[in-house]
Amino acid sequence: MLSVERYNLILELIKKRKNIKLQEIVEELKISEATARRDLNFLENKKKIKRIHGGAVLIETKEEDIGxxxxxxxxxxxxxxxxxxxxxxxxxxxxxxxxxxxxxxxxxxxxxxxxxxxxxxxxxxxxxxxxxxxxxxxxxxxxxxxxxxxxxxxxxxxxxxxxxxxxxxxxxxxxxxxxxxxxxxxxxxxxxxxxxxxxxxxxxxxxxxxxxxxxxxxxxxxxxxxxxxxxxxxxxx
CATH class of the missing domain: 3.40.50.1360 (Rossmann fold)
Known part of the structure; x- marks a missing residue:
């Protein structure tokens, strides 16, 4: 699975649940914890989510950046x-x-x-x-x-x-x-x-x-x- 596809899937999961645990991402996407952490770090850097202990929550933004x-x-x-x-x-x-x-x-x-x-x-x-x-x-x-x-x-x-x-x-x-x-x-x-x-x-x-x-x-x-x-x-x- 491409990284872009994982980002989209993770965001969809968080949008539905408002928050998600790291282990839920691992199980849903069938990826390693290390990969899940890297993906969450990327999405946090893009200001799409906020990392919390053991998982992440969604950040609602007015507009996404072009990158x-x-x-x-x-x-x-x-x-x-x-x-x-x-x-x-x-x-x-x-x-x-x-x-x-x-x-x-x-x-x-x-x-x-x-x-x-x-x-x-x-x-x-x-x-x-x-x-x-x-x-x-x-x-x-x-x-x-x-x-x-x-x-x-x-x-x-x-x-x-x-x-x-x-x-x-x-x-x-x-x-x-x-x-x-x-x-x-x-x-x-x-x-x-x-x-x-x-x-x-x-x-x-x-x-x-x-x-x-x-x-x-x-x-x-x-x-x-x-x-x-x-x-x-x-x-x-």
Whole structure:
């Protein structure tokens, strides 16, 4: 079993029980105590849990950092990225939102030519600059430490200089009311990107279904949702 799979399973167990003993993890996952301790240490360092004597308890956080997001639901994000390719053509102008799901698309863009790609993600830039025959632009603005997203008024004003054929956006949750993010400043950037694009795509793996966060930044009718699994009818399927 991969370490990422163990992290997810441990978190699911703790979410169900609110706390868990080390021995329960060993028995449920059929792993050694040493491995279980290492996994708990990793999750504590990522501020997902708090170690207590003999086990751990869950910490509810507002938003996960980008390093952790890249480690979870990797297969689901890859499925989404491959589906997105059906909508991209050479020469298009593309907005790529910050986030690990939108970032999973980048490795598949090298076969395209003359794309103009604009992003508000500091973390996307390193991979985007490896693309051949394409132009890359990074928005200015305040950088959000947890996710590397450029946010706020400066980023919004930067966006007003561009027009896009396609915009690919992530969300922390989606339900029958629309798409959500916990950060008002990040919501402003998403809203402006939606205004600037002809076609909008919301990339959400199935774990985002029926979840909501502090700010709604888009309605279901504002674009097409792309996911790794069948989309429930009530949220646009």
């Amino acid at each position: 952790y997001k890249k480690l979870i639901n990797i297969e689901e994000k890859d499925i989404i990225a491959k589906k997105v390719l059906d909508y991209i053509e050479d020469g298009q102008m593309i907005y790529l939102d910050a986030g690990s799901t939108t970032g999973s698309l980048i490795k598949y863009l090298n076969s395209y030519k003359e794309l103009k790609i604009v992003t508000n993600s500091f973390h996307h830039i390193k991979e985007l600059l490896k693309l051949k025959h394409n132009e890359v632009y990074l928005l200015g603005g305040k950088m959000k430490e947890k996710t590397g997203a450029m946010i706020g008024g400066i980023a919004v004003n930067s966006l007003k200089n561009f027009n896009f054929d396609l915009a690919f956006l992530g969300a922390n949750g989606v339900n029958e009311d629309g798409y959500f993010t916990p950060d008002p400043d990040e919501a402003l950037v998403k809203i402006e990107a939606i205004k600037r694009a002809k076609e909008k795509f919301f990339l959400c793996d199935h774990t985002k279904f029926y979840k909501k966060s502090f700010i709604k930044f888009a309605d279901l009718k504002d674009g097409k949702i792309i996911s790794d699994k069948d989309i429930p009818e009530e949220i646009g399927g």
